[in-house]
Amino acid sequence: MKAHTIGEPGLLRWALILTALAFLAVFLVLPLAAVLAEALAKGWDRYFHALFKHDSVSAIWLTLLVAAIAVPANMVFGVAASWAVTKYDFPGKSLLVTLIDLPFSVSPVISGLVYVLLFGLQGWLGPWLQAHDLKILFAVPGIVLATVFVTFPFVARELIPLMEEQGRAEEEAAVVLGAGGFRTFWSVTLPNIKWALLTGVLLCNARAMGEFGAVSVVSGHIRGLTNTMPLHVEILYNEYDLVGAFAVASLLAFLALVTLAAKTAVEWWHGDELAATRRH
Amino acid sequence: MIEVENLSKRFRGFAALQDISLSIQEGELVALLGPSGSGKTTLLRILAGLEQADSGSVRIDGADATRLHPRDRKIGFVFQNYALFRHMSVADNIGFGLKVRKGAARPPKAEIARRVESLLELMQLDGLGGRYPSQLSGGQRQRVALARALAVEPRLLLLDEPFGALDAQVRKELRRWLRKLHDDIHITGVFVTHDQEEALEVADRVVVMNKGSIEQIGTPTEIYDHPATPFVYRFLGNVNAIPCDVRAGKARVDGLELVCDEPNGASGGGVVFIRPHDVALEPASDSGNHAVVRHVAVLGAGVRVEVVLSGGIVLDVETTREERDRVGLRPGRGVSVAARKARLFLD
Amino acid sequence: MSAAGGVLTGWIARRPLRVIPGFGATMGLTLTYLSLIVLIPLAALFLRAAGMSPAEWWAILVDPRVLASLRLSFGGALIAAIVNGIFGLLVAWVLVRYDFPGRKLVDAIVDLPFALPTAVAGVALTALYAPRGWIGSLIEPLGIKVAFTPLGVIVAMIFIGVPFVVRTVEPVLADFDAELEEAAATLGSTPFETFRLVILPAVGPALLTGISLAFARAVGEYGSVIFIAGNMPGISEITPLLIVTKLEQYDYTGATVLAAIMLIISFLLLLGINLLQKWRRRRVEA
Numbered sequence: 081m082k083a084h085t086i087g088e089p090g091l092l093r094w095a096l097i098l099t100a101l102a103f104l105a106v107f108l109v110l111p112l113a114a115v116l117a118e119a120l121a122k123g124w125d126r127y128f129h130a131l132f133k134h135d136s137v138s139a140i141w142l143t144l145l146v147a148a149i150a151v152p153a154n155m156v157f158g159v160a161a162s163w164a165v166t167k168y169d170f171p172g173k174s175l176l177v178t179l180i181d182l183p184f185s186v187s188p189v190i191s192g193l194v195y196v197l198l199f200g201l202q203g204w205l206g207p208w209l210q211a212h213d214l215k216i217l218f219a220v221p222g223i224v225l226a227t228v229f230v231t232f233p234f235v236a237r238e239l240i241p242l243m244e245e246q247g248r249a250e251e252e253a254a255v256v257l258g259a260g261g262f263r264t265f266w267s268v269t270l271p272n273i274k275w276a277l278l279t280g281v282l283l284c285n286a287r288a289m290g291e292f293g294a295v296s297v298v299s300g301h302i303r304g305l306t307n308t309m310p311l312h313v314e315i316l317y318n319e320y321d322l323v324g325a326f327a328v329a330s331l332l333a334f335l336a337l338v339t340l341a342a343k344t345a346v347e348w349w350h351g352d353e354l355a356a357t358r359r360h
Numbered sequence: 361m362i363e364v365e366n367l368s369k370r371f372r373g374f375a376a377l378q379d380i381s382l383s384i385q386e387g388e389l390v391a392l393l394g395p396s397g398s399g400k401t402t403l404l405r406i407l408a409g410l411e412q413a414d415s416g417s418v419r420i421d422g423a424d425a426t427r428l429h430p431r432d433r434k435i436g437f438v439f440q441n442y443a444l445f446r447h448m449s450v451a452d453n454i455g456f457g458l459k460v461r462k463g464a465a466r467p468p469k470a471e472i473a474r475r476v477e478s479l480l481e482l483m484q485l486d487g488l489g490g491r492y493p494s495q496l497s498g499g500q501r502q503r504v505a506l507a508r509a510l511a512v513e514p515r516l517l518l519l520d521e522p523f524g525a526l527d528a529q530v531r532k533e534l535r536r537w538l539r540k541l542h543d544d545i546h547i548t549g550v551f552v553t554h555d556q557e558e559a560l561e562v563a564d565r566v567v568v569m570n571k572g573s574i575e576q577i578g579t580p581t582e583i584y585d586h587p588a589t590p591f592v593y594r595f596l597g598n599v600n601a602i603p604c605d606v607r608a609g610k611a612r613v614d615g616l617e618l619v620c621d622e623p624n625g626a627s628g629g630g631v632v633f634i635r636p637h638d639v640a641l642e643p644a645s646d647s648g649n650h651a652v653v654r655h656v657a658v659l660g661a662g663v664r665v666e667v668v669l670s671g672g673i674v675l676d677v678e679t680t681r682e683e684r685d686r687v688g689l690r691p692g693r694g695v696s697v698a699a700r701k702a703r704l705f706l707d
Numbered sequence: 708m709s710a711a712g713g714v715l716t717g718w719i720a721r722r723p724l725r726v727i728p729g730f731g732a733t734m735g736l737t738l739t740y741l742s743l744i745v746l747i748p749l750a751a752l753f754l755r756a757a758g759m760s761p762a763e764w765w766a767i768l769v770d771p772r773v774l775a776s777l778r779l780s781f782g783g784a785l786i787a788a789i790v791n792g793i794f795g796l797l798v799a800w801v802l803v804r805y806d807f808p809g810r811k812l813v814d815a816i817v818d819l820p821f822a823l824p825t826a827v828a829g830v831a832l833t834a835l836y837a838p839r840g841w842i843g844s845l846i847e848p849l850g851i852k853v854a855f856t857p858l859g860v861i862v863a864m865i866f867i868g869v870p871f872v873v874r875t876v877e878p879v880l881a882d883f884d885a886e887l888e889e890a891a892a893t894l895g896s897t898p899f900e901t902f903r904l905v906i907l908p909a910v911g912p913a914l915l916t917g918i919s920l921a922f923a924r925a926v927g928e929y930g931s932v933i934f935i936a937g938n939m940p941g942i943s944e945i946t947p948l949l950i951v952t953k954l955e956q957y958d959y960t961g962a963t964v965l966a967a968i969m970l971i972i973s974f975l976l977l978l979g980i981n982l983l984q985k986w987r988r989r990r991v992e993a
Binding site: 101286 | 807862929
Binding site for chain 1: 443447
């Protein structure tokens with residue numbers, strides 16, 4: 081934090097600070113508080129009852145399952161893609177990076193739509209799947225695929241700027257000393273990127289568990305079977321089961337807060353090992 | 361030991377190296393000297409195998425190494441910013457090359473530890489084995505990088521601006537120290553630098569490079585006393601470079617007549633190079649070239665004098681305090697100027 | 708024949724020798740995964756959209772319901788992005804230049820919309836702005852309705868765009884050289900003039916980038932918006948919802964065309980943002 085000895089007078093400063101805080105309070109903090117308030121509106125008993133209902137528990141399990149598949153897959157991909165992009169020069173690199181970033185700028189609904197077009201009854205592979213009695217849409221595989229699509233870029237986006245910053249000299253040194261590819265990655269690169277990798281995984285996980293739009297399109301909304309937690313929130317809300325909806329929502333909000341706290345902790349204590357754009 | 365033939369390399373339309381050929385003997389310490397953009401680092405990296413030339417060949421110990429991967433070249437490379445593994449201790453850094461060897465070639469743990477210890481001693485890093493690179497000074501990191509490169513007993517040591525990032529004082533010490541190390545272990549070495557003092561002090565032979573070509577190769581004395589091109593003259597040490605007219609083997613500069621080494625009585629335009637310490641100043645006399653002292657500065661043990669020739673040209677002169685007193689040099693004084701040694705390059 | 712063979716071997720011999728190992732494996736994995744998960748599904752979309760005649764495209768485009776949704780999605784996103792531009796700059800300013808108790812906490816909270824699931828944001832905002840909600844009950848007597856109106860859509864879009872502007876502007880403000888301000892002050896500039904003439908131009912490109920990112924995100928947003936929107940066709944229906952509705956009615960064609968339109972605009976935006984970044988970098992490195 082730089083000391084700004086010249087500049088705005090004290091009164092103006094405080095006016096600006098309070099305005100900024102008010103904006104954040106209204107737009108960020110209040111919604112969070114509202115979730116908790118609505119969830120506990122009818123007391124702790126009703127809250128826990130809503131959480132442990134069978135459908136809610138299935139939704140929680142499905143969410144965890146989807147994240148358990150999507151996050152490691154995208155982590156492996158993210159590391160491989162970052163390595164390929166930062167340690168070598170090749171034509172078309174910018175295009176590749178743009179493509180990797182693509183799911184980030186596409187509407188979640190479209191992310192789900194593309195899989196419907198591929199696997200739906202009227203889609204390319206629809207008839208083939210039906211003939212082999214394979215269900216992708218309106219079943220868990222479709223949900224996993226849509227989630228993987230949407231959370232695809234997260235790990236790579238964290239790693240690429242950092243690995244660009246760190247350069248290739250350490251890896252070159254390791255190779256000159258006789259190390260092979262995997263050894264170089266494991267002993268030299270991984271320790272240098274571990275905190276950025278953790279941040280990427282945390283964000284990937286938060287999005288994977290919280291994804292709504294894309295999953296909504298491919299899931300079929302079958303209670304107890306193809307409902308993730310966010311979808312379950314929607315169903316309960318539309319049935320005017322406010323306590324139920326907000327109870328599940330509160331779990332997701334809690335997850336978001338834990339993610340934020342962990343990410344902030346990493347940035348505070350290991351900020352020097354994250355990309356410059358991340359440090360604040 | 362190393363034969364480079366007709367090496368060329370272009371980067372995106374700009375010629376980094378143009379038809380470079382040179383050879384390096386076993387046990388020599390060679391400096392690649394030149395300004396930025398001269399291609400010296402590119403050449404070093406090609407020798408290491410970290411870059412590929414567009415055409416030409418590199419032979420090491422008689423075998424063609426042009427397409428050989430760096431890890432098979434048995435070289436040690438010290439990077440400009442050391443490239444120490446920041447998450448490993450000093451000892452782990454130094455021992456890395458030995459630990460990654462496969463199978464029978466990998467020494468047992470105890471042996472690796474022993475070698476690391478002896479290298480720590482050699483590099484005067486005793487007791488620092490457990491520290492991490494971020495806890496070391498620049499000079500210490502430099503020595504760790506060197507130790508790491510030497511641990512695998514390479515046949516060739518390559519250093520990229522080894523002292524570039526260090527303070528002047530540390531630089532001088534490490535220079536001396538590198539020279540002594542080389543004298544002790546007799547390894548063949550090539551280092552890149554833009555500091556001519558460094559090259560002249562440390563190297564057995566210097567390769568002066570400019571814009572992708574070699575200007576001159578020779579011992580430090582050779583290139584300083586007998587520079588082959590105007591670039592080398594200007595790059596090494598201070599020099600007075602005076603444009604002049606040449607007629608029948610005599611160079612005429614306003615107020616200063618010189619007989620030059622051009623034997624064929626050529627004529628035309630040219631540039632005369634005179635080192636500041638090759639200018640002789642005597643009290644003004646009727647014969648000889650007349651000049652006026654403009655400025656006298658005492659720099660430690662030596663004295664620098666600016667004299668203005670009758671034609672307006674300014675000469676830098678380096679001399680001693682004794683001379684200053686003998687001739688009576690002070691601003692406004694008239695003096696007689698002569699060049700003990702001068703070199704003419706025709707345009 | 709031998710000449711061609713010579714050229715071929717020369718070309719093979721000159722294939723770049725990559726010093727760091729692993730190019731084949733990592734590129735292979737990257738391209739395979741990318742194709743399977745992203746490229747092939749997207750290709751399905753574009754092939755289908757391309758397979759339709761211009762007449763079909765036009766028919767869908769001029770549908771008043773479609774037009775209304777596009778107006779709302781893009782127009783609302785623009786307004787939300789500009790609001791975020793103003794307040795985001797303010798928040799970034801306050802966080803970077805001033806110190807106050809709890810500053811670090813506030814800094815961490817800014818990323819909340821990034822981490823919070825969209826459905827949770829959606830129901831929370833609705834609860835807040837509904838007539839009986841904490842804020843809704845305050846503003847309703849004033850005649851302002853937020854929930855179930857286009858205004859609600861904009862509020863939700865502001866929520867999700869907050870981090871984009873703040874996080875893009877923060878590093879630029881933080882790196883801003885205090886000496887430039889001091890120089891301006893010694894030359895007689897007031898704080899406001901310094902802000903307007905010295906700081907704002909320097910921060911401008913980053914601000915623009917942040918606004919573009921917030922805009923791009925808001926256009927496609929679904930979960931945070933559909934609860935508070937009201938979703939009345941022609942009035943408060945966003946384009947992503949219209950796509951979902953068409954899908955549910957098995958109007959794959961309509962859904963595809965709409966999606967393709969949105970994608971094309973997103974792509975152009977992404978391109979624009981990238982070019983902006985390049986321009987920003989070139990300006991700074993001048």
